Each structure stands twice: as C-alpha cells, then as structure tokens.
Amino acid sequence: MYVSARTDYAVRAMLAVAAEHPHLVKAATLAAAQDIPLSFLQGILLDLRRSGLLHSHRGVDGGYALARAATEITVGDVVRAVGGALTTVRGMPTGTTAYRGAAIGLRDVWVAVEEAIEGVVDHRTLAQLNNI
Amino acid sequence: MYVSARTDYAVRAMLAVAAEHPHLVKAATLAAAQDIPLSFLQGILLDLRRSGLLHSHRGVDGGYALARAATEITVGDVVRAVGGALTTVRGMPTGTTAYRGAAIGLRDVWVAVEEAIEGVVDHRTLAQLNNI
DNA sequence: CATTATTCCTATCCGCTAGATAGGTAAGAC
DNA sequence: GTCTTACCTATCTAGCGGATAGGAATAATG
Numbered sequence: 001m002y003v004s005a006r007t008d009y010a011v012r013a014m015l016a017v018a019a020e021h022p023h024l025v026k027a028a029t030l031a032a033a034q035d036i037p038l039s040f041l042q043g044i045l046l047d048l049r050r051s052g053l054l055h056s057h058r059g060v061d062g063g064y065a066l067a068r069a070a071t072e073i074t075v076g077d078v079v080r081a082v083g084g085a086l087t088t089v090r091g092m093p094t095g096t097t098a099y100r101g102a103a104i105g106l107r108d109v110w111v112a113v114e115e116a117i118e119g120v121v122d123h124r125t126l127a128q129l130n131n132i
Numbered sequence: 133m134y135v136s137a138r139t140d141y142a143v144r145a146m147l148a149v150a151a152e153h154p155h156l157v158k159a160a161t162l163a164a165a166q167d168i169p170l171s172f173l174q175g176i177l178l179d180l181r182r183s184g185l186l187h188s189h190r191g192v193d194g195g196y197a198l199a200r201a202a203t204e205i206t207v208g209d210v211v212r213a214v215g216g217a218l219t220t221v222r223g224m225p226t227g228t229t230a231y232r233g234a235a236i237g238l239r240d241v242w243v244a245v246e247e248a249i250e251g252v253v254d255h256r257t258l259a260q261l262n263n264i
Numbered sequence: 265c266a267t268t269a270t271t272c273c274t275a276t277c278c279g280c281t282a283g284a285t286a287g288g289t290a291a292g293a294c
Numbered sequence: 295g296t297c298t299t300a301c302c303t304a305t306c307t308a309g310c311g312g313a314t315a316g317g318a319a320t321a322a323t324g
Binding site: 060 | 310311312314318319320321
C-alpha cells in the first residue's frame with residue numbers, strides 16, 4: 001500500500017492553491033511553500049490542468065487557480081487526476097486482475113480496500129481541509 | 133494508491149500454501165499454480181519465513197507450510213511481512229510525514245486512509261478466503 | 265507596434281529502486 | 295556420496311523521482 005510522491009505533492013499543491021483562492025499562485029511559490037521540486041511540480045500541475053481541476057494563466061502575474069470551488073473538489077478527484085485509477089494492483093486497476101486457484105477470493109479483498117479508501121478520500125473536500 | 137507486485141504475490145502464495153495445510157508445498161509448485169516468477173517468489177517466501185508466517189524445510193519432499201493456523205493469519209499480517217509498514221506516503225510510514233501551511237490537514241487524511249485499509253485487511257483471514 | 269521580462273510548457277538526461285532472471289551454495293533424504 | 299530442494303548472491307531492465315535547459319505564450323512598457 002503505497003501513496004506515490006506524485007499523488008502527495010498534487011494534493012498539497014491543490015491545498016496551497018485553494019488557500020489563495022481566487023488569486024493566481026505561481027508554480028515557484030507553490031514549490032517553495034510546500035517544499036516540492038519545481039520541475040517535478042510543473043508536470044503535476046499540467047496533469048491537474050488537463051483534468052479540469054486547475055486554471056492556468058501565463059505571463060507577468062500569471063499562475064494557477066482552482067477551476068471550481070474548493071467545496072466541489074475532493075481529495076479523491078486530485079488522486080485520480082494524477083494517478084489514473086484510484087487504486088492499482090501490480091499496475092492494473094483493482095478488479096481487472098484475474099485470480100485463480102486458492103487466490104480467487106483475493107480479488108474481493110482488493111475491491112473492498114478500494115471502496116474503503118473511496119469512503120475516505122471522496123468525502124474530504126479541499127475546503128474542509130483548509131479550515132484548520 | 134498502489135499495491136505492489138511483491139505484496140500481491142505474497143498473499144496469493146500464502147493462500148496457496150494454506151489450501152494445502154498442513155502439507156509442505158514446494159516453491160516451484162506455488163510459482164506454477166499462481167503464475168509467479170520463481171526467483172522473485174523465493175525472495176518473498178524468505179521474507180514470510182523470517183516474519184514467522186511460514187515454516188520451511190529443505191531437501192527431498194521439502195517445501196513451505198503455514199507456521200500457524202490459517203484462521204490466525206490475516207491479509208494484513210502478510211502485507212506487513214513483505215512491505216514493512218501497511219501504508220506509506222512517499223516511502224515514509226503514514227503519520228510520520230510533516231506537513232506545513234495549507235497542507236497541515238492532509239496528514240489526518242492519510243491516517244484515515246490507513247485506518248480504513250486496516251479495517252479491511254486485518255479482518256480477513258486466510259481461512260475465510262479459502263472457503264470459496 | 266515592437267521589445268522585453270515573466271511565466272507556463274516541453275523535452276531530455278541521470279540516479280535509484282522494484283521487478284525479474286540466472287547461477288551458485290547449503291541442508292536434508294536416500 | 296548423490297540427489298533434491300531451500301537459500302543466497304550477482305546481474306539486467308523498466309519506471310519513478312528529480313534536475314537541467316530551452317521553447318512558447320502572455321502582459322507590461324517604451
């Protein structure tokens with residue numbers, strides 16, 4: 001059970017952007033505030049923009065802002081935006097793997113794990129996390 | 133959220149061994165039955181033995197057997213045996229990471245995710261999964 | 265309108281670890 | 295002693311984490 005650096009960084013960056021809503025925040029500012037390698041962060045921000053979670057603007061005083069309200073974005077949305085599926089087993093989405101023999105029942109365990117994770121991340125919005 | 137190949141293989145191997153309890157099962161038999169690379173599986177079996185989940189025996193008619201009853205081994209036990217901590221974020225155990233600024237609340241989310249996963253894997257025994 | 269500074273965007277390269285493989289060593293049964 | 299099997303070590307490969315360099319778009323300024 002492993003949460004990748006890419007996923008962790010993505011949620012932290014989204015929270016930092018949400019805290020400044022609706023103002024634009026520069027990638028360099030996010031990198032410094034959350035201690036994230038800038039170039040790596042830029043690739044993550046690109047994924048978040050393509051997934052429709054962020055809006056970007058170039059030029060002087062450019063930066064990133066939330067594409068919709070912080071109350072309408074969950075942690076699960078962010079995880080799926082940068083990682084594809086919420087949960088994977090050996091790189092494959094949970095539930096697509098074919099088990100056989102004594103391991104047939106294992107598939108249901110991984111599915112149950114995924115549902116348990118969904119129960120947490122799909123009910124935590126960025127707005128809730130920002131109200132410390 | 134990733135389940136590594138190592139973890140998936142470990143649980144499948146344990147289920148295959150449990151199905152033959154209390155007879156010894158050879159590593160090559162496990163590899164063929166569950167379609168796991170033999171050499172990779174041998175390293176996993178070594179971890180499971182060192183963690184006290186398996187008992188091994190060398191020589192002719194050697195192999196592996198459960199160290200305790202299948203009713204007393206959970207999926208969580210196996211996951212922890214091969215992966216160290218049940219859940220990690222960027223390679224660090226959940227709860228040990230230090231967040232700051234707008235991301236302070238994120239730690240509690242990952243902790244909640246870990247507890248949700250524990251609720252599943254720590255209540256599924258090998259015996260339950262073998263009774264299909 | 266052209267220039268320029270700023271910023272997002274893209275492509276490429278490097279180190280590390282997991283996944284996977286092959287070969288050699290030690291222990292138990294006959 | 296010989297065979298079989300677990301056990302250990304070394305090696306190869308692909309992908310993630312991270313760094314560097316440059317290109318493309320935007321807005322301010324003269």
